[in-house]
Amino acid sequence: MFDKLVIFGAGLIGGSFALAIKHAGAARSVVGVGRSPEAMARSLELGIVDAVADSVAGAMRGADLVLIAAPVAQTGRILASLLPFLEVGTVLTDAGSTKSDVVAAARAALGDKVGQFVPGHPIAGRESNGPDAAIVDLYRGKKVVLTPLAENATHDVERVAAAWRACGAVIHMLTPREHDKVFAAVSHLPHLLAYALVDDIANKPHAGLLFQYAASGFRDFTRIAGSSPEMWRDISLANQGALLEELDGYIAQLNALRAMLAQADGQGIEAVYANARHAREKWINAIELAEAPAPDSAE
Ligand SMILES: NC(=O)C1=CN([C@@H]2O[C@H](COP(=O)(O)OP(=O)(O)OC[C@H]3O[C@@H](n4cnc5c(N)ncnc54)[C@H](O)[C@@H]3O)[C@@H](O)[C@H]2O)C=CC1
Numbered sequence: 329m330f331d332k333l334v335i336f337g338a339g340l341i342g343g344s345f346a347l348a349i350k351h352a353g354a355a356r357s358v359v360g361v362g363r364s365p366e367a368m369a370r371s372l373e374l375g376i377v378d379a380v381a382d383s384v385a386g387a388m389r390g391a392d393l394v395l396i397a398a399p400v401a402q403t404g405r406i407l408a409s410l411l412p413f414l415e416v417g418t419v420l421t422d423a424g425s426t427k428s429d430v431v432a433a434a435r436a437a438l439g440d441k442v443g444q445f446v447p448g449h450p451i452a453g454r455e456s457n458g459p460d461a462a463i464v465d466l467y468r469g470k471k472v473v474l475t476p477l478a479e480n481a482t483h484d485v486e487r488v489a490a491a492w493r494a495c496g497a498v499i500h501m502l503t504p505r506e507h508d509k510v511f512a513a514v515s516h517l518p519h520l521l522a523y524a525l526v527d528d529i530a531n532k533p534h535a536g537l538l539f540q541y542a543a544s545g546f547r548d549f550t551r552i553a554g555s556s557p558e559m560w561r562d563i564s565l566a567n568q569g570a571l572l573e574e575l576d577g578y579i580a581q582l583n584a585l586r587a588m589l590a591q592a593d594g595q596g597i598e599a600v601y602a603n604a605r606h607a608r609e610k611w612i613n614a615i616e617l618a619e620a621p622a623p624d625s626a627e
């Protein structure tokens with residue numbers, strides 16, 4: 329499918345994409361471009377990339393598909409660095425968790441070549457990062473949201489979609505604005521809350537005692553606070569407006585619950601908890617289980 333795939337940022341997301349594409353036999357060679365020489369050496373050692381580029385010019389020569397999988401604030405500078413070497417037939421895409429900022433950065437960096445950039449976001453990941461966290465089946469049965477631009481050629485959007493399908497993913501389409509509103513609510517806010525709770529506890533004078541007795545509920549609730557602080561700083565700032573709106577809504581919910589607690593309003597508290605449990609069960613049955621990964625046909 330692709331002769332040469334280039335990955336800027338071969339960590340968890342870029343590395344898993346490279347492994348899955350290779351596993352599907354969909355790329356002849358994968359070349360990595362990175363910020364950290366150690367991470368690049370490691371991704372070569374792990375067989376994620378076949379070669380580490382010694383220049384952006386060399387990486388871009390004859391590239392069919394370029395995936396940018398670095399923290400979202402890096403997108404503009406990466407696109408600006410590759411623009412002088414961008415060939416007509418190369419399709420660019422990204423894996424960033426936010427889309428309006430990425431699209432704005434792409435327009436600013438690429439100008440009239442922005443049509444070659446098809447924005448994307450795999451809805452799959454984990455709290456560990458770096459090349460050692462990359463796994464071949466990260467995207468199997470998972471969604472990838474594409475937020476195509478009016479300037480994109482249909483066949484370029486289809487090439488990006490086909491690459492993700494080769495990794496086992498299911499393609500969805502949203503506008504960048506819709507995307508950022510949705511993920512502010514169900515991804516960016518939960519990460520902010522998890523970081524806030526662990527930070528709050530860590531700063532208490534008796535933190536040691538608290539952590540000693542924290543059990544699996546605390547572990548589940550805070551798993552995502554083990555994620556990369558740089559990546560989540562960038563996401564929080566990139567989606568500032570939508571995230572502030574969701575945060576305000578959540579603060580209002582907390583205040584309502586606080587008032588019920590202060591008034592010992594057991595009925596009110598139970599109604600909130602019961603509604604939440606019901607909604608969560610419905611979500612798991614209707615969406616999570618219905619989209620359970622299909623068996624790997626290549627195995
Ligand atoms: N971690 C997750 O669960 C998910 C992350 N994403 C998005 O994917 C992107 C990558 O995230 P991860 O793979 O988790 O991070 P990661 O930390 O595992 O990998 C990012 C890699 O990018 C490299 N990098 C940083 N700046 C660079 C630059 N200017 N040029 C080239 N390489 C550069 C880093 O050295 C690192 O190896 C982020 O934009 C994130 O928002 C999307 C879906 C899920």
Ligand SMILES: O=C(O)C(=O)Cc1ccc(O)cc1
Nearest residue numbers: 425450451452453454455552
């Ligand atoms: O660790 C988890 O469960 C995640 O929530 C992974 C994740 C992180 C960022 C994304 O943009 C999409 C998925």
